[in-house]
Structures are given as structure tokens and as C-alpha cells.
Amino acid sequence: MRSNEYIVLFSILILSLIFQIQCNKRTSYLTVGTQAALEEVAVRETKQKDIRSCVDPLDYAPYDTLLRPLRHIRLNVHFMDSSTGIHNFSEQKGRKYMKTLIANANDRLTRNNKMKLPVNNDTPNLSPQYQYVITPTSKDDDGFFFHQDDELSFFLNKGKDKNNYNRDVIKKYAISDDTILNVFVMPHHPDSLKTGRYKAASTGIALGTSLKLAGLVEQPDKPWNFATLLNHEVGHIFGLRHSWYKNDGCDDTPVHKNCWQPDGTEKCPEPGSNNMMDYNNSQMAITPCQLGKIHKNFSNTSSELRKLVIPSWCDFDGSKTIVVKDQTQWRGSLDLSHNVVIKKGGSLTIKCRVSMAKGSSITVEPGGKLILDHCKIHNDCGEQWNGIQVASSNSEQGEIIYMGEVQIENTTSVKS
Ligand SMILES: [Zn+2]
Numbered sequence: 077m078r079s080n081e082y083i084v085l086f087s088i089l090i091l092s093l094i095f096q097i098q099c100n101k102r103t104s105y106l107t108v109g110t111q112a113a114l115e116e117v118a119v120r121e122t123k124q125k126d127i128r129s130c131v132d133p134l135d136y137a138p139y140d141t142l143l144r145p146l147r148h149i150r151l152n153v154h155f156m157d158s159s160t161g162i163h164n165f166s167e168q169k170g171r172k173y174m175k176t177l178i179a180n181a182n183d184r185l186t187r188n189n190k191m192k193l194p195v196n197n198d199t200p201n202l203s204p205q206y207q208y209v210i211t212p213t214s215k216d217d218d219g220f221f222f223h224q225d226d227e228l229s230f231f232l233n234k235g236k237d238k239n240n241y242n243r244d245v246i247k248k249y250a251i252s253d254d255t256i257l258n259v260f261v262m263p264h265h266p267d268s269l270k271t272g273r274y275k276a277a278s279t280g281i282a283l284g285t286s287l288k289l290a291g292l293v294e295q296p297d298k299p300w301n302f303a304t305l306l307n308h309e310v311g312h313i314f315g316l317r318h319s320w321y322k323n324d325g326c327d328d329t330p331v332h333k334n335c336w337q338p339d340g341t342e343k344c345p346e347p348g349s350n351n352m353m354d355y356n357n358s359q360m361a362i363t364p365c366q367l368g369k370i371h372k373n374f375s376n377t378s379s380e381l382r383k384l385v386i387p388s389w390c391d392f393d394g395s396k397t398i399v400v401k402d403q404t405q406w407r408g409s410l411d412l413s414h415n416v417v418i419k420k421g422g423s424l425t426i427k428c429r430v431s432m433a434k435g436s437s438i439t440v441e442p443g444g445k446l447i448l449d450h451c452k453i454h455n456d457c458g459e460q461w462n463g464i465q466v467a468s469s470n471s472e473q474g475e476i477i478y479m480g481e482v483q484i485e486n487t488t489s490v491k492s
Pocket residue numbers: 308312318
């Protein structure tokens with residue numbers, strides 16, 4: 077025989093061996109896609125609901141980027157001007173300015189800095205996992221709007237006509253504010269500026285799903301100066317409070333003096349804060365708890381804020397799989413785009429809500445364990461997922477344990 081023929085024979089031998097091994101270790105799958113199937117296949121255990129599950133912001137922090145992938149918040153921009161048309165940017169300049177500002181804000185969100193406070197902290201600086209996208213409402217616009225209104229265009233954060241908390245401009249001009257975060261760029265009132273006692277502060281205010289920004293027109297060459305102001309105000313919209321206070325709901329943001337710039341004095345000691353939700357010259361750090369609060373709102377199916385996020389969790393992505401190899405708990409809500417596979421020796425406990433993408437599945441391999449602890453697994457996009465696949469081999473099988481009320485919804489097992 078020639079050497080080529082040896083190679084062919086040898087390959088056939090190896091292939092037939094592999095085939096035999098596969099036949100011997102044949103794996104069969106059972107689908108659990110309904111409550112009835114769960115009760116038939118799974119072992120029921122009695123356990124009270126863990127009252128902390130679904131609640132703690134840290135259970136929503138983006139430690140794992142497969143579980144908490146990059147989210148995109150839709151934005152549009154309104155430029156307010158009087159009928160004279162001289163108090164705000166021109167259309168061309170306005171578009172350019174805000175595109176630069178938003179790109180800079182997005183860039184800063186990818187460069188989350190380590191917290192300076194408390195001293196010697198080991199707070200992780202996670203990837204924030206969100207960005208902004210300028211979003212048109214229809215094919216007739218590009219997400220930028222220019223309004224002329226002598227009554228509602230100006231911003232005043234001082235004096236008897238103070239209107240920073242007033243929502244009238246939003247009520248009149250917001251567009252698609254159920255799905256798009258509306259940003260209003262407003263000039264300070266020219267009459268107040270003329271007095272010399274009113275300062276054109278760089279300031280903003282978050283009101284519902286809209287926000288007002290002021291001071292931009294007065295600094296027309298420095299859009300990047302306002303990038304962290306945008307990030308700060310969007311932080312407010314998604315549930316963050318000022319972090320120099322004690323009651324901001326986060327243990328990783330210490331109380332401090334809230335100095336713009338520390339000078340080593342007792343009043344403003346070094347180091348100062350660099351947190352995004354304080355007033356300081358950096359605003360470049362967001363803690364895991366703060367990010368958890370934001371992502372908790374992304375995940376809250378009853379929150380109006382979730383609707384501002386592009387629902388990328390509706391798209392199945394088979395290029396990656398969420399593999400569970402050890403003891404894992406999912407205590408916060410999740411919206412997944414990938415299949416989930418629990419390997420031999422791995423154990424996954426689900427304690428909250430999980431949305432599975434269309435056509436995706438959770439596979440429990442032989443020797444793997446899935447624990448459904450007072451949870452809900454569904455598809456939040458009006459589509460169907462393929463349910464839980466429990467695998468069995470000759471010697472072993474996947475195991476499901478459930479406790480309390482477990483909802484398995486929107487699977488292909490349910491005939492519609
Ligand atoms: Zn603020």
C-alpha cells in the first residue's frame with residue numbers, strides 16, 4: 077500500500093471509533109417548556125422566597141458582559157430659540173456641536189475611571205455597558221429639532237422667574253418621549269445675562285424621560301466641556317442620586333465635601349471625588365452600585381425607562397454561548413441574547429426574571445443542575461424561545477429543582 081492509502085484507512089478507523097463512542101454515549105433531550113412539564117420532570121423543594129433577590133443594585137452591575145451586554149439609549153435633541161433666531165446655534169452648527177458632545181460623552185463612558193474615594197478603595201471600575209444613539213422619530217427627521225418660541229425657549233435657574241424645574245417646554249416639544257430620551261438645549265435668558273448679576277452656568281436638569289441643558293450656547297467652541305454634564309443628567313434619569321450624600325442608595329460612593337477641585341484644605345481635602353454624580357472637575361468614575369442601578373432600570377419590565385433602550389435582547393446571537401461550569405446564582409433580572417448551557421458539575425440558580433431570545437434555549441447537560449427559585453423565564457419581545465432542554469446519557473442526566481412559584485412562558489412547547 078502507498079502511504080496515502082494508509083492515511084485513508086487510518087482515518088476511516090478513527091472515524092468509526094468516534095462514531096461508536098458517540099453511539100455508546102448517546103444523549104437524549106427532554107424539553108421543559110410549560111409548568112406541567114416542569115412538574116413532571118423536576119424535583120420540587122420547599123423554600124421561602126429570598127426577599128433580597130431581584131432588589132440589590134449590585135446584582136445588576138455589569139460584571140459579566142455576556143449577561144449584561146452593551147445597551148444603547150435613544151436620544152434626540154431640541155434646540156430652543158426665540159423668534160429672532162439669534163439666541164441658539166444655527167442648524168448646521170447645532171448638529172455638529174451636539175454630535176461632538178454626544179460622541180465625547182460616549183467615549184467617556186467607555187473609559188470609566190477608578191474611584192478616588194474612599195482612599196485606598198478597591199472598588200472595581202467596570203465597563204459601564206451603555207452608550208447613546210441619536211435616533212430619528214421617522215424618515216422625515218434626523219433626531220435634531222429646531223424650535224422658535226418666545227415664551228418657552230430660555231433657561232433660568234435663579235430669580236423670581238426661575239423655570240429650571242418647569243416642564244412646559246418638554247410638554248410642548250418632546251417627541252416620542254416614551255421611547256427616546258429628549259435633550260433640550262436652551263440658552264440662558266438674555267435679559268438676565270444683561271444685568272451682569274446672572275451667570276450663564278453650565279447646568280442641566282433631568283425631568284422624567286427628558287432633560288434640559290443650559291450654558292452650551294454660551295460656550296460654543298467647547299462641546300466636550302458638557303459631555304460629563306450629559307452623563308450626569310442621564311444618570312439622574314436612570315435613577316442615580318448625587319453621591320456626596322449618605323442616602324444615595326450605594327455603599328461604594330462615600331460621603332464627602334463635594335468640592336469642584338480639592339486644594340488640600342480642611343474644607344476641600346485631597347483627594348477629591350471623581351464620581352460622575354458629584355460636582356467635580358472630573359466626573360469620570362461610576363461605581364458598580366451606580367451601574368447596577370442603571371442596568372436595573374434597563375431590566376425593569378414595568379419601568380418607562382426600559383423603553384428608552386434599544387431592545388437588543390430580542391435578537392438571538394448564536395456566536396456566543398453562556399456556559400455555566402460552577403456554582404452560579406442569577407439574583408437580578410436578565411435579558412439574554414445567547415443560549416445557556418449548564419455543564420456537568422455546574423449548577424445555575426435563577427432567582428429573578430430572565431428573558432430568553434427568540435429560538436434560544438437553556439440546556440442542562442448530564443451531570444448539570446438548574447435550580448429555579450421563585451423565578452420567571454420568558455421572552456419579553458412577543459416571540460417564543462425553545463424552553464429548557466434536559467439532557468440524558470446512559471449513565472447521567474441533567475437535573476432541575478424548583479421551589480415556590482416558577483413561571484415558564486412563551487416557549488415553542490405552547491401551541492398558540
Ligand atoms: Zn445632579
